[in-house]
Amino acid sequence: MNRYESMMNHLLVQFSNTKVLQAIFCAISDELQLLDDTFNNLKEKRWIDTGEGAQLDGIGEIVDRNRLINNAITINFFGFENQINTTGFNQARFREYSEPYLSSTSLSDEEYRLILWAKVNKNNSLCYMNDTIKSIQFIFKTDIAIVQDIYNAKFIVGIGRKLTKNEILFANALDLIVRPAGVSCQSMTHFDKDNVFGFYNQKFAKGFGQAPLSEIFSNNLIKKGYVV
CATH class of the missing domain: 3.30.70 (Alpha-Beta Plaits)
Structure with missing residues (x-):
């Protein structure tokens, strides 16, 4: 039920068909609905399971675990059997001697939620x-x-x-x-x-x-x- 429907449902029966009141409710209900949605988001979407984007980043600051993971993803180079994320001849270039083998990555919200919960469990x-x-x-x-x-x-x-x-x-x-x-x-x-x-x-x-x-x-x- 949105704010306009709620306001109409609270009218006494004798006023339910009053066009003036309906027009007033219609005029102010959108802004009141925006306030309702904002307060609801403040209450419901600042948790690990429901937060998104900046909300999760804020939780990460609290538990001391940001979403950037250093040296977590392999870069594809030429290599041999048992080397991680390597391919054969003519499929990838050779890695230079001093060139990094791993790169950093920023976690998506879904991946980040798992990491945040793990860090919360570790902290407590x-x-x-x-x-x-x-x-x-x-x-x-x-x-x-x-x-x-x-x-x-x-x-x-x-x-x-x-x-x-x-x-x-x-x-x-x-x-x-x-x-x-x-x-x-x-x-x-x-x-x-x-x-x-x-x-x-x-x-x-x-x-x-x-x-x-x-x-x-x-x-x-x-x-x-x-x-x-």
């Missing part, structure tokens, strides 16, 4: 192990997240779905996994939970010749342009 976490697992599940949109303590204030992560090459780059560029101060993520692996090699008593595991190994990715390897 008590950094228990379950918080770490939940943050991995949320960021990588998976039900399967394995975290293993390897001592010396380090842990390794297993992600139960195969990631795209750009998802791997984002994972390293953003660093949004919940973890206590002084504790670092040594490495992360990704695997197809329905088709991965493993050993006796390992969940999801299949035997020799039945499934591939999980794949490890880390910051150092990504900077060199490789995924092992």
Whole structure:
């Protein structure tokens, strides 16, 4: 119901057919409707799930995470097998020795919402192990997240779905996994939970010749342009 309909519905019956009042309501209802819409937007569209553009940028300033992601997208060059976003002979140019391999990108609103929620969760976490697992599940949109303590204030992560090459780059560029101060993520692996090699008593595991190994990715390897 818009403002004009609301005003008409509040008239007493004896005035409902008064042309003068209808004309007055019609004359002022558009401006009142604009005020209604503006106040509604102030209330409803300044949240992560409903905000757009500048509203999301404002939330990003509050949680300290802007939408520009540095070194997150690969530039297409000539390369060899296992190098990220490379193509063969006559399909892309060679990269100069000092030329950057990665470029920056600005996130769309939909992508930015996921990052903002992840940053909010990280800012408000008590950094228990379950918080770490939940943050991995949320960021990588998976039900399967394995975290293993390897001592010396380090842990390794297993992600139960195969990631795209750009998802791997984002994972390293953003660093949004919940973890206590002084504790670092040594490495992360990704695997197809329905088709991965493993050993006796390992969940999801299949035997020799039945499934591939999980794949490890880390910051150092990504900077060199490789995924092992």
